[in-house]
Amino acid sequence: MHSTGKSDKKKLIIVGGGAVGLAVATSVKRHGNYDITIFSSDSHAAYSQCGMPFVISGEIKDFQSLILRKKDFFREMGIDLRLNTTVKSLDLEKRTVVTKGEKHHFDKLVIATGGRSAVPDNLKPKDDLKNVFTLRTLEDGMKIDKALESAKNVVIIGGGGIGVEIAIASAKKGVKTLLINRGSSLLSHNIDPDMADIVQEHLESMGVNVITGEAPRALNGEDIVKSVTISEEEFPADTVIISTGTDPEIKLASDAGIEIGITGGIITNEYLQAKTDRGYDQDVYCGGECVQLQNLVTGTPMISQLASTARRMAGVIRNNLVSKPTPFGPIVNPWVGAIGELQVGTVGITSKEAKKHGIDIVSGLATGTTRAGYFPGSTRIFIKLLFSNRILVGAQVIGGEGVKERIDGLSLAIRKKTTLDELLNLETCYTPPLSMLVDPLTFAAQGAHKKIPGSKK
Ligand SMILES: Cc1cc2nc3c(=O)[nH]c(=O)nc-3n(C[C@H](O)[C@H](O)[C@H](O)COP(=O)(O)OP(=O)(O)OC[C@H]3O[C@@H](n4cnc5c(N)ncnc54)[C@H](O)[C@@H]3O)c2cc1C
Structure with missing residues (x-):
């Protein structure tokens, strides 16, 4: 349908330019009648987070290859994508979001703020301790890749999906790699210990030294990290990658009065509309890693930290925004x-x-x-x-x-x-x-x- 001018379009604001935010924006643009602005704290537009371990391992030639869409793509589509722009607050009554002191009105809002690396307090490096990383953004990936170029001893803390992928990537570069996991088996959120043994054996065969059942006590060093203390022993480290999990990024939503569930994720109804003390807000949708979902088998709340779930949620939010009411049901999280x-x-x-x-x-x-x-x-x-x-x-x-x-x-x-x-x-x-x-x-x-x-x- 041809637009009759700006005034007949509703204003859609999307907070978060990741898997959910960008997919909602591009598909709503094709199917709906909205003026769309995306605010993203990130410095890069659409890229594959999931591909980063494979650039580090050398299977993908560079980080540029992971950029799926440049900023121009969104401009040409008529989407106003503002990178390096953090939304500081939301006012659900006045229907505004605030960035760098500017206020922006919305008719519909999508909160897709994703997650942030969760680092245990004792491992939070002092500001001046170099070569301690987490992996979430493209910039994080580039920094890790650069550090690995000259690294001799890499310690990876956390044996979840990202930790093991990075451990392999580091070992493939020929760097001495130690993977430390607090639990007694790797990938403990994903697979049983007997299956994890197969993964551990494989990691070891690829040259990764694996320690399980131990949580590092401290990171040591003056200017640059020098070692990691595990039990009473110090293990040399010139690069440390902390991969101890992800927390939902919900402060913005929570400060605005949106309810947060026991998993730490945003509570929504089946249409992914946010819950406030006034009930479910018909104009505020939430999707991705910041949202609490329901596990189909146990019936209990959970967070899905998967791009595949995020993308499905984006499709549901898109439908709801273009008046095709669609529920998002419980998940089995493959x-x-x-x-x-x-x-x-x-x-x-x-x-x-x-x-x-x-x-x-x-x-x-x-x-x-x-x-x-x-x-x-x-x-x-x-x-x-x-x-x-x-x-x-x-x-x-x-x-x-x-x-x-x-x-x-x-x-x-x-x-x-x-x-x-x-x-x-x-x-x-x-x-x-x-x-x-x-x-x-x-x-x-x-x-x-x-x-x-x-x-x-
Ligand atoms: C290294 C790595 C490997 C992965 N591998 C896989 C894989 O193989 N398979 C898989 O299914 N999943 C994988 N994932 C997970 C997947 O990438 C995420 O689940 C998915 O990106 C979540 O989408 P999202 O939109 O919820 O969050 P994100 O894609 O993280 O997007 C959140 C966005 O919100 C922005 N933001 C946050 N707060 C604000 C604010 N206040 N103002 C403005 N912007 C804000 C952030 O800058 C970011 O752009 C991987 C993740 C990582 C880090």
Whole structure:
């Protein structure tokens, strides 16, 4: 539809120029009738955060390659993208946001402020301690990459998804790399300890020294970091990367009276509209890592720290902004990581989460190969399935290939409350270059079946 002039357009302000903010802006521009302004604290426009570990590892040639859209793209689309511009406050009654002393009116607002690296107090470096990094923005990535050029001893603190990807990247550069994880197993939010052992072995085979079950006590050094204290021992470090998790960036929303849930994320209704003491605000949407969602399996609140969830939320916000009311339901949060030669994926809940929520589970773990054993390029694959009352509630897959596809299929299976019996009868396809004759998924289901008392073998 052709616009009849500026006055008939509503003003949409988006706070945050990341995965949610930019996707909402570009698709609303195509489908809606809004004047759109995006405020972003970041110095760069659309880039792939997820790609940064692979620039550092050398698989992607430079950070420029991660820039998906330049600022001009948004200008040409008629979107006013203001980089390096932090929104200082919101006034939901007056319908304004404040930046650098300027006030901007909105009719509709999207809060997509993402998350910020959470650093334990004892590891917060003094301002003058150089070469201590976190990884969130493109600028962070560039600084880490530069430091690694001359690094001799890198210590990575935190064995979550980003920590392990960076550990591999550092080791691939030939730098002596130590990964320290407070929990007794790596990737403890994603996979069970038995699966994590496979990842740890792989990291070690790639030259990463791994210490688990220890939290560093202090970072030492005068001008530049020199060492990290773990227990009573000092480990040399000229570069430290702290990857101990992410907190939702909610101060702006919270200061404006928007309610925050027990996970630390913003509370919304199913249309992703923010909750205030006056109820849900029909004009204020929130999406991405700053929002509290619901776990489909446990029914409990959670935060999804995934670009894939952020992008789906952006689509829902877009629909709601262009008068196609669309709910965003509970999630099973499928995740996949590329850790050296391994692909590691998970969906639904882990055994640890099941225990936390009092859910009794039975699991089946199978190993197999990703192609016929004789076929060149075949790698091992490990599949673990978790059932509660014979219903699939979690799946973890590790292999050299074929992981993402399985996780996506299992994501649907969990969502559809697929039973163990249905998985035992699953029809799977076969050709030697792509699979075993019987998919290891079937063996994992059989493994769980055998553990259930009274099951026919
Ligand atoms: C190294 C790394 C690797 C990752 N790998 C993967 C992966 O493989 N797969 C996957 O699914 N996910 C991955 N993620 C996670 C994914 O990138 C995030 O979940 C996703 O970007 C979240 O989108 P968002 O829009 O909520 O937040 P972001 O993309 O972080 O955007 C938030 C934006 O808000 C801005 N902002 C915050 N406060 C203000 C303010 N007051 N005023 C103005 N602007 C503000 C920030 O500057 C930023 O631009 C990775 C993340 C990192 C850091």
